[in-house]
Amino acid sequence: MAILTPVPVALPDSKEPTKTMVRDIIATFFTKEWPSVDPESLTTSYHATFANGHCPVERPAPTTGTPTEPLKAFIKFHKETGADIEVFRHLVPTKQEEALFCYDYGRSGLGAKVYGFFKTEDGTLGRIDEFLDARNMEPEDVENAIIRADIAKALAMFHAMETTLVKKPVEPFYEAVMNGLKKYHKMDRLKALGKKGGVNVDNLIDYDFAERVKKVVEKLGSLGGKVGWCIHDVQYMNILVKNDPKEGESKIVLIDFEFVMRNYRAFDIGGHFMQKMFKWFDEESKIADCKKYSEEERRHFCEEYAKQWNILTGDSDTGEQVFVESEYGFLLAITFDLHNMLCFMADEDDKDPLNLLGLNRLYDEFVEQYTKLGLEDP
Incomplete structure (x- = not known):
């Protein structure tokens, strides 16, 4: 204890x-x-x-x-x-x-x-x-099918874990996110900070993320999205790759649980796919110089996840079901990062151009995915 x-x-x-x-x-x-x-x-x-x-x-x-x-x-x-x-x-x-x-x-x-x-x-x-004899994971690591499968299994085990923490509903989390995003919507001071940093973030600040988050959550709920213990902060520095794992042992370990709460499992899965594009602690660029998670890789991940989830829970979920959930979780994970970065920007008067470029990349990814899923009003 x-x-x-x-x-x-x-x-x-x-x-x-x-x-x-x-x-x-x-x-x-x-x-x-x-x-x-x-x-x-x-x-x-x-x-x-x-x-x-x-x-x-x-x-x-x-x-x-x-x-x-x-x-x-x-x-x-x-x-x-x-x-x-x-x-x-x-x-x-x-x-x-x-x-x-x-x-x-x-x-x-x-x-x-x-x-x-x-x-x-x-x-x-x-x-x-x-x-732990391990290193921080790099974006390219997930292109290795064995490592990718181990991450999928580890997230499934984490989400389904039995623990002493009280199980709270997911609704208060999204109420908090949406209220936070509303606070920064159309905030002139943030636009001014962007201009001082040499990066125009006006489109991002004027975009109504809160209303769109509401739509995404409603859609995920209507699909019967499953809920579990989520890490939320799934950037790749929080996944360790073991240097010398024992035979049959997982190659990866998850760390840093300051934000552990109940949420749709899709949040962490989609967030994992999204975070491949970013290196938030890099001093030269917050945007990773690598290819995106391919659809083939994402589907393989979801198949491995579903297998492990079913073993632990007795469910009969398919990889396709997990994949569809993850498409909406991708959007939810983006808005979590966006909110936290805008919060830091407002509190600290942050105008670091690398952070601002990272924000704009998050915005672009959100708009592209939101449109792809047919959620944007005609």
Whole structure:
């Protein structure tokens, strides 16, 4: 059980821990070997993101005997704001609920084990997870049929997972998204920021996404779209590819569950297809230099997903059924990213041209898909 444990450490204002702090945090949970580790012998690196900070840690192997405690660990520090976007505040899991979810996920054998959930003396919450020998997935990886099938199976298992989190209806999520999108619709200040950044986003800002989201949700509901636990943030940095998986073991692991909520499974599936076009943490371009997910690849993904979903749930879904759902989920996932980027743009006066170009690409993809599905009024 991921019980909140106090640790005798107070992080500095920067929230970046020293090696001694790292050692003391881990030693709170691993009490035999870690307390005597020389902090200067540790290999650590701290990385800060918008939502969290994280720190992979490695200690030297003992000179004699076999270690009884892990040599490597992964510490995640939750920022106070984290993924706490205003309109989703009442929907996203608390940090303790997220830790419990990760604990359940790790215990299932699908993801990293959670070793401990802690609170520092300065009030920072964090987790110690199993260190995974893996790399972040690249867009080109999904062109490998084996990896693509493993992602499909992993999402099906995630969506159908049994967990201690309360199952909430999906309607409040879309109410929140639509209310947020209405806030930014025709906002002159965002248009002005685009012009300052050298990218015209007027068409995007004037486009009524909220009304169109409503249509998409109604259509997906009429199709009987299935619901499950969705990650929502399915950009490819949140999928790890194992460097040396065991025979018969999945090549991939899903990570980062700040936005885990109940939703149409189509959201994550369509979102996975959409995210192949983007590299949000790239410093040269947010738009990936690769081909789109082909229809053949998407259909293969949906066939593999349906097989795994049916094994877990007893349903008899077809790949075609999942594929049709994913076509609408593609649109819903785009509007989630659009909303969050517009929120950041408005709050931070962001006019980074790379972000603006990414926004316009999302807009273009939405309009193209919406028209293709025959949802636009004649």
